[in-house]
Amino acid sequence: MVDSCFVKxxxxxxxxxxxxxxxxxxxxxxxxxxxxxxxxxxxGHKADYICIVQDGWLMxxxxxxxxxxxxxxxxxxxxxxxxxSIAYDHxxxxxxxxxxxxxxMFPRARLGELFARHPRLSTLFYSLxxxxxIDLNDRLRAMGRTDGKARLAHLFLAIAExxxxxxxxxxxxxxxxxxxxxxxxAVGLTAIHVNRLLKEMSSEGLIRRHRRELELxxxxxxxxxxxxxxxxxxxxxxxxPPAQN
Amino acid sequence: MVDSCFVKxxxxxxxxxxxxxxxxxxxxxxxxxxxxxxxxxxxGHKADYICIVQDGWLMxxxxxxxxxxxxxxxxxxxxxxxxxSIAYDHxxxxxxxxxxxxxxMFPRARLGELFARHPRLSTLFYSLxxxxxIDLNDRLRAMGRTDGKARLAHLFLAIAExxxxxxxxxxxxxxxxxxxxxxxxAVGLTAIHVNRLLKEMSSEGLIRRHRRELELxxxxxxxxxxxxxxxxxxxxxxxxPPAQN
DNA sequence: CGCTATCTTGATATGAATCAATAGCTGTGG
DNA sequence: CCACAGCTATTGATTCATATCAAGATAGCG
Numbered sequence: 360m361v362d363s364c365f366v367k368x369x370x371x372x373x374x375x376x377x378x379x380x381x382x383x384x385x386x387x388x389x390x391x392x393x394x395x396x397x398x399x400x401x402x403g404h405k406a407d408y409i410c411i412v413q414d415g416w417l418m419x420x421x422x423x424x425x426x427x428x429x430x431x432x433x434x435x436x437x438x439x440x441x442x443x444s445i446a447y448d449h450x451x452x453x454x455x456x457x458x459x460x461x462x463x464m465f466p467r468a469r470l471g472e473l474f475a476r477h478p479r480l481s482t483l484f485y486s487l488x489x490x491x492x493i494d495l496n497d498r499l500r501a502m503g504r505t506d507g508k509a510r511l512a513h514l515f516l517a518i519a520e521x522x523x524x525x526x527x528x529x530x531x532x533x534x535x536x537x538x539x540x541x542x543x544x545a546v547g548l549t550a551i552h553v554n555r556l557l558k559e560m561s562s563e564g565l566i567r568r569h570r571r572e573l574e575l576x577x578x579x580x581x582x583x584x585x586x587x588x589x590x591x592x593x594x595x596x597x598x599x600p601p602a603q604n
Numbered sequence: 605m606v607d608s609c610f611v612k613x614x615x616x617x618x619x620x621x622x623x624x625x626x627x628x629x630x631x632x633x634x635x636x637x638x639x640x641x642x643x644x645x646x647x648g649h650k651a652d653y654i655c656i657v658q659d660g661w662l663m664x665x666x667x668x669x670x671x672x673x674x675x676x677x678x679x680x681x682x683x684x685x686x687x688x689s690i691a692y693d694h695x696x697x698x699x700x701x702x703x704x705x706x707x708x709m710f711p712r713a714r715l716g717e718l719f720a721r722h723p724r725l726s727t728l729f730y731s732l733x734x735x736x737x738i739d740l741n742d743r744l745r746a747m748g749r750t751d752g753k754a755r756l757a758h759l760f761l762a763i764a765e766x767x768x769x770x771x772x773x774x775x776x777x778x779x780x781x782x783x784x785x786x787x788x789x790a791v792g793l794t795a796i797h798v799n800r801l802l803k804e805m806s807s808e809g810l811i812r813r814h815r816r817e818l819e820l821x822x823x824x825x826x827x828x829x830x831x832x833x834x835x836x837x838x839x840x841x842x843x844x845p846p847a848q849n
Numbered sequence: 850c851g852c853t854a855t856c857t858t859g860a861t862a863t864g865a866a867t868c869a870a871t872a873g874c875t876g877t878g879g
Numbered sequence: 880c881c882a883c884a885g886c887t888a889t890t891g892a893t894t895c896a897t898a899t900c901a902a903g904a905t906a907g908c909g
Contacts, residue, residue, distance in 0.1 A: 407842075407843075421741065423750070423831055427749045429744060429745040429748045429749045431741050431745070442734055442737075443734055444734070445730070445731055445840070445843075446731040446734050446738070446840060447738075447837060447839065447840055448840040451738050467842070467843035468842070468843040470727075470843060471843040472845060474723050474726050474730070475723035475845035478719050478720035478723060478726065479720075481719050481723065481727070482715075482716050485690070485719070485726065485730055486690055486691040487691070488730060488733050489687055489689070489691050489733060490691050491737050492688045492737055493688060493689070493696050495737065495740035495741070496664075496666065496676050496688065496696065496697060496740070499674060499676060499743060499744060499747065500666050500668070502744065502747040502748055502792065503789075503791070503792030504672045504673075506897090538854085538856090539855075540856095546748070547747065547748030547749060548898090549898060549899080550856085551856095551857085551897090551898080551899085552897055554856065554857060554858085555858090586668055586669055592692060594691040595690070595691060595692055595693040597693070597713070598652075598715060599716050600716045600719065600720035751864070751865090752864075752865070783886085783887065783888090784887075785887080785888095793865070793866090794865070794866055794867080795887090795888085796865090796866080796867085796889085796890090797864085797865055799888065799889060799890085800889090800890090803889085
């Protein structure tokens with residue numbers, strides 16, 4: 360019954376009713392495939408869709424006038440894309456697939472209906488949306504007050520923490536299909552400097568990186584360097600209203 | 605009837621029903637005063653409250669191990685504080701008053717009840733929450749890919765845009781009760797460097813700053829420097845469910 | 850098998866941090 | 880009402896992290 364990866368993710372947080380599950384599953388019809396590099400939508404363009412990631416790696420990015428890019432967020436299986444721009448009728452960032460990705464798209468109005476039918480899901484979605492704020496706060500802290508190596512370590516750990524929801528908590532080998540250029544645009548450095556930092560981190564036995572695989576060899580040290588605070592905790596359901604059906 | 609600054613803010617976006625207004629107004633009882641510098645709560649501590657800012661200036665911040673500080677967000681009249689940590693049972697950042705502030709505090713469960721009674725408000729609150737994500741995306745872009753002067757310009761413009769919701773769109777003189785040290789901790793620089801940049805910006809006729817007043821003298825130039833994208837737009841109500849009572 | 854993206858390395862330049870010192874301002878207590 | 884304490888702001892000299900410029904080396908891919 361639960362073949363929806365989004366439902367699976369929600370069930371890690373909360374015990375959904377059959378009716379809630381059925382209505383969420385309704386959103387996951389006809390997955391669409393996106394090729395690596397392909398855009399879901401572009402910054403500034405009209406956008407009315409929300410996507411559930413079935414599978415794959417995606418990212419949200421924004422360009423500056425000089426052509427510099429800032430990568431804002433990565434998205435993995437079971438996550439929602441498009442909610443960040445939900446307050447506006449246009450996309451505030453460009454979203455594209457990194458690796459080939461499978462997505463289920465639905466119009467925003469479906470989310471409105473879901474909120475109306477299931478008040479408890481509206482609080483759940485609100486909580487999950489606020490987790491994105493926390494992630495961004497953590498990124499901002501890293502960007503503003505730590506050096507390049509710490510920012511890279513932070514990025515790796517943040518990605519690992521989110522990928523492990525899917526792979527289990529022990530996996531140290533992660534599929535990370537990012538180029539050094541992508542890493543640079545995510546942490547606000549140049550690709551050249553990222554190259555030197557990665558080499559340094561490898562020689563220090565912190566990580567191993569080959570092709571699209573990243574291995575975290577000394578995670579305690581990485582956590583120390585990044586001053587990483589784990590966000591892997593149960594979410595607080597105490598304030599949620601009861602499920603209505 | 606509408607003496608609630610929070611309702612006033614919401615009414616700028618959406619035409620609330622009397623019942624919605626009444627239930628929101630219920631949240632704004634007995635404002636509490638916080639002195640400059642006083643903490644609402646501290647990172648890591650148990651926290652179950654949401655606050656509506658009646659009046660004043662507040663900020664959210666986080667400390668690093670070496671004592672460095674990153675300021676994450678400022679809060680103004682009519683805004684909600686505490687939502688960012690709503691997914692956890694503890695505060696993920698420290699929040700304190702910058703200037704003397706008046707707040708109305710209420711437990712999270714009240715928000716859950718409100719969502720259950722008024723589905724349309726849950727979509728509205730969700731949208732407003734996602735605006736915070738957009739703000740953070742913009743900050744991240746500035747931090748990762750622009751230099752100190754652009755980051756300062758961006759901060760000033762972002763503050764101005766949000767203060768002008770209260771003061772009207774033409775005001776160029778803003779009350780900004782931040783020290784150079786605060787500015788530095790907000791944009792990820794040292795106070796010394798901020799001092800030099802402010803002097804430079806003053807001599808270029810971009811701003812004037814005296815004590816707690818900031819004047820934006822050449823806003824077009826500031827926008828160019830910061831590559832500032834205005835976020836002042838009506839929010840998209842198209843996907844909201846109808847009001848139920 | 851060559852093309853193009855990716856990665857690597859060295860030399861130099863620069864924005865911002867650090868170190869150090871001083872001056873101004875604000876509130877407080879005697 | 881003055882003097883002192885403690886933030887806040889200012890300025891100069893030096894250092895450091897990271898960017899920029901330049902050139903190859905690899906490696907996946909059609």
